[in-house]
Amino acid sequence: MSDATTRYLAAWKEKGITTLFPNTIKIMVGTASCGLASGAASIAQAFKANIAQNNFDAMVTTTGCAGMCFQEPLVDITIPRKGRFVYGRVTPEVVPQMIAALQHGNVPDGALLRYTRHECLINGFVKRYLTIGATKKERDVPIAHAFPFYRRQLRIVTRNCGFIDPENIAEYIAQGGYSALATVLDKKSPQQIIRMVEQSGLRGRGGAGFPTGLKWRLCRERTSKHKYIVCNADEGDPGAYMDRTILESDPHAVIEGMLIAAYAIGATEGYIYIRDEYPRAIACVEKALQQAREAHLLGKHILGSSFSCTLTIVRGAGAFVCGEETALLKSIEGDCGEPNQRPPYPIEVGLWGNPTVINNVETLATIPIIISKGPRWFSSIGTKTNTGTKVFSLVGKVQNIGLVEVPMGTPLRDIVYAIGGGTSNGRSCKAVQTGGPSGGCIPERLFNLPVEYDALAHCGSIMGSGGLIVMDDKTCMVDVACYFMSFLEHESCGKCVPCRIGIRRMREVLESICAGTATVEDLEKLETLAHLVAQASLCGLGRTAPNSVLSGLRYFRDEYMAHVHDKTCPAGVCKNLITYRIAESACTGCGVCKKICPSGAITGPRKKPPQIDIATCIKCGACLDVCPAGAIITI
C-alpha cells in the first residue's frame, strides 16, 4: 500500500494499541446480546461505580462475545505484570471484592482461565502478558489454549470476538483491520482478488456452500452499469446465532469484507439486511458504519483511491423466508418476501434487476483474512474440498453452550464431547440437529462424521448456517419434527402449493403421531409427501423442509413406530402418550410438587410420598422441574 495509507493506518493502529493494551488495569465486560441478557450492563456499571468510588486507576471497557456463553456474564481483567484473567458468571455482588483485590495488587479469586500471550493473526503482533511473582493459585488457573472449551478450536473468523471493543474502530485497525482493504485498493486488480478467493476454496457459509470466488467471477463478468453487494444477516434459523455474534463483536470485519467484495465485482452500493430480532446487532453495525465513514474507509474515494462505495442497513421485519436470497432482495425492494424461481440467479438479475452478489455474514468476515494471509494459508486449513473454519452455535442439552469455531472436517464427536463437554445433565446423547429447520438429525452412532458440506448432505442433513442442537434421550424425535413442520408451515410464504399445503399436511400427520392416533399407513403417507414436497417446491425453504422428517424416519424409525404401534413416547414428551407418576422409592416426601401443581392434582399426607390424580393432571411438567429427588417419572 502507498506510504500515505500506511502512515494513516499506523496512526489508527497506535491509537488502538493504547486501549487494547493500556498501562493500567483493564476490565472488559462482554456485552453482546447474550451477555446483556445475563446482566452484563449492570456489571459494567458496578465496576465503573466502584472504581469511581475508590478513586482507583483502571479502565472499564466493553467487548463482544468470547464464545463461552455458558459462563456469561464474562469479565476479562488484564493486570500489568500479573497477567490476563477471565472470570465467568460474575454478579454485581462480587464486584466490590474484585476491586478490593485489585487495589491490593492481587489477582481476584475464581478466575476461569488466563491468557499468557496474545498474537494478532494478521500482522503477527505479539503481546506477552507478564506474570511476575505469580502465586501457586494464579499459576493453577488453566491457560486458555489448554482450556477444554478452547483447546480444539481454531478461532480465525472470531479472532477479534471478545477481545476488541466492537464500538472502537481503532482497536479493529490495531488488530490488522482494513489492511487487507488497503492492499486490495492499492495493488490488486478485481480479477486478482477473485482469483485469490477462488484459490482459497472458500464456500458460502450461509449453508448451501456455493464457491464464493465463482459467484464473484460470474457477477464480475456481467456488463451492467449498476451492481450490488448484499450481506445476508437475516439469520433466521432457530438455534443459530453465529452471525449475530460476529455483527455484535466484530462488525468492521464484515464491512471490510463487503468493501473488498464490492471492489472485486464492480459494485458501488451495498446493503446489509439484518433481521428485526437483533436490535443490538443493528446498533453495532450502525455505529461501525458511521466510524468507517468518518475514517474515510467508506463512502467516496476510500483511502484516497478511485474506489467509492456506500453501505446501508436494511432492517428485516420478521420473516424466516427472507433468508432465501431472492426473497431477501424482494424485501429490500420493499415488497413481500416471496422467493422467485431461479434461474435467473441474483448474479444475473438481482436487486432492481441488476447483478447482485449476496454473501452471508461469516463468508464476508472471512474475506479480509484470506487476503491478508493468502489463499494458500487458508486452504491449508480444513479438508480438500471444504477449506477454512466454520463457526457453530453449540446449543441445546449440552454442557458448554456457546459459539465454537473449528476447522472444517472436525468430527462431530469432538465438537459435542471435547468442546461441548457432553450433555448438560449427564444423560445419554441421542442426536445432533444441524442446519436449522432445513436440516436433519444425526444420530449418536454417526458422530464420527466430519463436519463439512458434503458429508452432512450425504447423511441426509445439511451444514446450514451452523446451528448444532444437541438432543438427549429425553428429546422426542417425532415432537422435534412436528415442531419444525409447524415452524415452516408458519414461515412458508404460501406462493407455491407443495410447500404451503404439503408442509401443513405433514404437520397434521406428525401431530396425529404425537397424539397416538396415527396408523402405519399414515407413516407411509408422510414419507411419500415428504419426498413430494422436497421435489416440487419452488425455493430452498420447501425443498429442504422435509429433511427433519426424512432423517427422523431414517435414523429413528423405532421411535416413530413406538408412537404408532405401542402408543408410547419413549422420551416422555408427547403429552397424550404419557402419564406422570411418583416413584415412591425415590420420593423424600418434601411436598414441593404439591405446592407447585397448578391443577391441584398432587395430594397426600405430609412427609409421605404423594399421589398424582391422573384425571386432573394437566401434564404441565411443573412437578418434574422442581422435584429435588428426581422422583417424578413419566411412563
Added chain:
Amino acid sequence: MADTEPSGTGGENIRYSSSSIIALLQEIQNIYGYLPRDIIKKTAIEHSIPLSRLFAIATFYNAFSLEEQGRHIISVCHGTACHVKKAKNLSEAIARHLNLSGSEGTTPDRLFSLKKVRCLGCCSMAPVIKIDDTIHGTMTQTTVIQVLRKLQKGMLHE
C-alpha cells in the same frame, strides 16, 4: 411522489419510495405499538400506495400486528434450543397465570400480550422469554411466574 406533507400518521419522517414501505410501517408500529387500520388507510392515501399493498406487507411480516397490543409484551422464545428445553410448557404456564385461553393473546385489561417468537438468538440461556425489551434466561415454570408477579406488583405501585 417523493416528498409529502407531514401527515400526522407517524410516517412523515420517511420519504416514501417503494423500497421504504417496510420502514414506513415499522415507524408507525413504533409509535402506536401496532398498525391501526385507520392510520394505514390514511397512509395509503397520503403516500399514494395501494391499500392492498400495505395490508399485504403488514400481514406478511411477523413484526407487524394489526391488533392493539397490551402494555407489556411477553414473548416466549420458541427457537429449537428453547423448544427442546420445554418452552411450550412456559407458554402454557404464563397463559394459565394470565387466564388466557390459548398460548397467545392479550388480557382483557390490555396489560399483557403473550406471544410466541421464533428464536431471539440467546440460545445459550434457553429457555428464554422477553418482557418488553428485557430478556430473562434459563426460565422454569416457577421462575417465570415469579418474574411476572414482580412485574404485576410493580405495576400496582405505579
